[in-house]
Amino acid sequence: MRARTERGASPRPVHLRPGAVALVAAGGALGTLARSGVTAAVGAGTAWPLATTVENLTGAAALGLLLGVLGRRTETPRVRAARLALGTGVLGGYTTYSALAVEVQRLAAGGEPLLGVAYGVVSVVAGVLAALAGVVVGGGRTGGRSPRDRDAADAPEAAP
């Protein structure tokens, strides 16, 4: 009933609501600053891009944990705001796929193709395991496909 009420009051899909977009933007700004801070702290002394590895693995574990915890709760405006600000915003902005891709390319082009492949594969496999560990600790599931489904379910297109 709540969803129906919300839909009636706010007909726009969530990704086009200014308040939701602003929450994600604010979180993304903080996450980007945190990533920049970790990069500065870790430094660039090794061939292996250690800073991106640390950011992506800790961010994947944290997002798994967050969605695992939130997936057990009833979806309220507050729960959704937390997911958008902390998950989509902070942790989405904290982690990066573009740096990973460019670093693999740089290693491969710089005469270290095996290191590049190892860096890419280890990042992705460890990232999935870190996310899974976070989900398990947080509650066992991401709530199925619920976070996405619930957002989409508020979109008018998804209404019967």
Added chain:
Amino acid sequence: MTVLLLALAGGLGAAARFVVDGLVRARTGDAFPWGTVLVNVTGSLLLGLLVGAHAAGVLGPDALLVAGTGFCGGFTTFSTAAVDTVRLAQDGRLRVAAAHAAGMLVVCVAAAAVGVALASALLG
């Protein structure tokens, strides 16, 4: 000043990801996370272009930091990609999950390489 611009660009990137993902999802549904795939592939291409432009001497270090680390970093996401793979696996679609994880890496690296090559061909 650069730090402020970096944060601003990161926030802009994250907001753009949220909107693009939502628009894609409204069209393709939730069976497969195409939105994050599109975001990460285009973001990797863009960062490749920026890095190539920097190498060609066209883009300064501060601009690369703001547009690359800020916007592209905030736009693309590793954490959501990893959770998407977990979600596909938890839905029992193990092969789709493996293809999602491997395919994302291969296509994003290819996009980054195309970006770097394109920038150095056009600007180098």
